[in-house]
Amino acid sequence: MAGLIDQRFGLRVLLGILLGALLGGVLLAALPVGVQPGDTLELTAADGSRVQAKVDQAPDAGPGMAKVSLSAGGAETIGPLPLLGLPVREAAVSIGSAAGFDVASSRVASRGEVKIRPWPTEILHVVGQLFLRLLRMLVVPLIVVSVLMGIASLGSIKALGRLGMQAAFWMVGTMFVAVAIGLVLVNLIQPGKGLREQWAAEAGASAAPQQTVGELILRVVPTNPIEALANLDVVGILFFTIFVAVAMLHIGRERLTTVYGFFEGLNEVVGTIVAWVMRLAPLGIAALIATTVATQDPSFLGPILRSLGLFALTVTLALALHFLFQLAILLWVAKVSPVRFLQMMGPALATAFGTNSSNATLPVTVRCVEELGVPRRIYGFVLPVGATLNMDGTALFEAVAVMFFAQAFGADLGSGGQLLVAFTSVAAAMGAAGIPSAGLVTMVLVLSAVGLPATKLPLLWAIDRPLDMMRTAVNVSGDALTCCIVQRLNRDLGPERDEDDAG
Secondary structure, eight states: OHHHHHHHHHHHHHHHHHHHHHHHHHHHHHSOOOOOTTOEEEEEETTSOEEEEEEEEOTTSOTTEEEEEEESSSEEEEEEEEOTTSOHHHHHHHHHHHHTSOEEEEEEEEOOOOOOOOHHHHHHHHHHHHHHHHHHHHHHHHHHHHHHHHHHTTOOHHHHHHHHHHHHHHHHHHHHHHHHHHHHHHHHHOTTGGGHHHHHHHHTTOSOOOOOHHHHHHHHSOSOHHHHHHTTOHHHHHHHHHHHHHHHHHHOTGGGHHHHHHHHHHHHHHHHHHHHHHHTHHHHHHHHHHHHHHTSOHHHHHHHHHHHHHHHHHHHHHHHHHHHHHHHHHHHTSOOOHHHHHHHHHHHHHHHHHHOOHHHHHHHHHHHHHHTTOOHHHHHHHHHHHHHHOOHHHHHHHHHHHHHHHHHHTOOOHHHHHHHHHHHHHHHHHTSOSSTTHHHHHHHHHHHHTTOOOTTTHHHHHHHHHHHHHHHHHHHHHHHHHHHHHHHHTTTOOTHHHHHHHO
8 A cells, every 4th residue: 555655645746747847837838927136147248348247236226126247357346226136138238228339149058046936937936935844843753753763763772783883884874985975976976066157146145155074073062952953053963863872771771661652653643744745746846947947047948947857867876886885795795696696676676666765665575575585683773774764875965965066056065065965865765765755855954964055956846756766676685685794793693593483
């Protein structure tokens, strides 16, 4: 039933994307947005010379009035002029007339945030932003509860012993390897570079300043956990959450029955709200896609499609390389034939690919891992925890996506910034529940950590479905890989021990 529900959900989301793109195209053709505050227009004069015209809101000059800064071998400011909201061609002619030259052609060179929209586009904008606000509202509770319960549900530290430590080491280690592969490829291919001219104005100086390694280490420990929650300080939130979860493990469930009961109930509540919000996803995504398309200058659409194609290629290549890495580790450490692994895990990988959900795939994964000969004592805690916390594909995707936006916004994150991206991507992936497209929800936290705006995030919804199918399969294969490695490191725990435990 879960698989059927997820397939229907994916179909509805796909229809929402198609509807949004179609509606946005109609609005772009019929009611294009006019000149916006922050636009930079490129004007070509009749003599062939080109002039850059930066349009800004004219202070104390009334709505629709703008001042224009011209750059052509010098600097000149004209205005106020009634330009805001006018079609680009009409605004260009007015600027040329005020500056004393004839405009032969014009285009939008870069555009920041769109603030002036036709009323149908404004309605869609409000609907889309309400959906985005609902997602942002859920990010912190989803991360906190998922990570806390995922760790705390492992049992006591004493009972967990070496099995838990081994599983945690391989889970976190392979996630960091996945992120490293993604970062290498995204820096080589640079899929967002083609959008830098159009999007750089929106990012402005919003990117977080470069931090030293020492500053990054100090940032891990929040001085005030409540303040970290209020300010979306991802690193501080996750450190405090993990600290609390480990303390709960140390004290033991018997002495914290009320605390466990509270967080288990909160986990159910958050999961229910997430399910409600995700039911609105087709409508919200349609509105976001429609608004994004309708507010573009037509000349921007080509670069956007090319960059999204390169982004999808980067993610696909990175996931493929990481899957090959998983198979190599399987052979080298777990001493399991990759061919046999693929034969036994085929049903689970196919289910993950079709449902986009690690949780929905869990029953199939259990059966497949049993066929591999992994004892229940191992897979009994590795697979349920892995379905929530072990997200190689999701961590890789989030790191590549954040770097894509950094490149598009012209933000140079440097080594310190990319280290922060790696850490927050792994941490956010651990808090991404095993539901379809949860990685896009938690990505807001990673973008916030490096000071990048989330305004362009809806673009990724348009291509997320096939990428989510692939990264979910990689997530599930990572869970099975961890089971095989832990079994190899504990050869005394064979399947026969399950029978002894049961007896």
